[in-house]
Amino acid sequence: MHPQSISQVWDQVTGVQAAPSGPIVWATAAIALLAVWPRFSWHYTRNVVTIAHEGGHGLAAVLTRRKLHGIRLHSDTSGLTVSSGKPHGPGMVLTAAAGYSAPPLLGLGGAWLISGGHITALLWAVVVLLIAVLVMIRNAYGALTVVITGGICFAVSWFGSEQVQGAFAYLSVWFLLLSGVRPVVELQRKRRHGGAPDSDADQLGRLTRTPALLWVTLFFLIGLACLAAGARWLLTR
Template sequence: MDSSTSSTSSTSPTHLAGTVPAALPDLWDRLTGTQPAPDLWVVLATLAAALVLVVPHGPWRIARNAITIAHEGGHGLVALLTGRTLTGIRLHSDTSGLTVSRGKPYGLGMILTAAAGYTAPSLLGLGGAALLAAGRITLLLWAATALLLAMLVMIRNAYGALTVVLTGGTFLLVSWLAGPQVQAAFAYAGVWFLLLGGVRPAFELQAKRARGGAGDSDADQLSRLTHVPAGLWLFLFHAVSLSSLAGGGRWLLGL
């Protein structure tokens, strides 16, 4: 019995030591390797699916939550990058959100933080399109999961935490369990949605301002910070979103 016990204890660590290092290169290769682009019909089908979520009012009311995550995440990320202290992010069921940071209430850092919200979904979509054009499908899915997990730490309300957990969990499950074709379709659909969904909020804001509403919007805050008319900031939001859609769309379609 002593000999049997000794044999078991000596072989078990060897087994673990052999499998863990062996798994790490496989994991790294999976993360940094390239995957083949899907067929054109899949790319077009995911484009159609994204349009169904963005254009009709009904689906958009629900899907817009994902754009709000990107919007508020953009505020939060740029606040940190410019040296501000991020204190919390809230996401609400009416698809509005609030990002609170501490620092000087003026200056370049505050301007960049305020400008990041409406531009973030489109710029994230453009970056995602670049990764997909390079065949980095798995890297895109894991990077999105990591960003959502990092954002979860700063969420300060239950609804916000739920939406980020559900979104991040979906990305994690697809990237870990789904096959290459499903991963590719999901990634392309997500990037199309960011590119298309990044366009609509600026038009919605423009319509609200035309009716005399949204007096404390990002464009109005930027106007007060810079003494540049809010309409010019709206033009910037439009320019970024439409340019990102044009450029990202070309990459996704392989043009």
């Protein structure tokens, strides 16, 4: 999409774009799987999942009227979202539960937009969300990661052809849907070996006086449900 007037840009964002061909849809799914499954690629692509994870914590904190102080993203793909408010209650529970739920739910929302043909709208929505996260980033590495991710999304949405936008949108959504499951499996593996005593699941267990494994299972089921529903939308478009 080349530089245009505001009205033309608005028409493009709110308009309906054609879906890529079947082979491209399947190819983007395969590439997304390669970005998530092998350890060497996951070490880098997991940074994108961390943005969504910590962004989920931040959004939940704001929506539950907690005070959001900032977000930090680290080079080891971990992250930290700091908010203040009641150390217990629904607001704290929702904030803690939003992290692992955010990537698959974002993927599901993206699949829904794609099913309606709103591919450009999806890309712009991602850019807006990344700008909102960037405002709350409190370290240089985190800012660089968000800027690069947002810059790629903006460049594709502004300069990419309809075919390029479509392929990129499908790839991004497949990635979010597939990456909603692996972090949960990694979390439970760490917990099984005595690691991550302060994980989101363990914090939720203490907050709600329920087994942490219950929350791990819930995160896993959310990821699987979003993957199943999102894949159906993507493959039947």
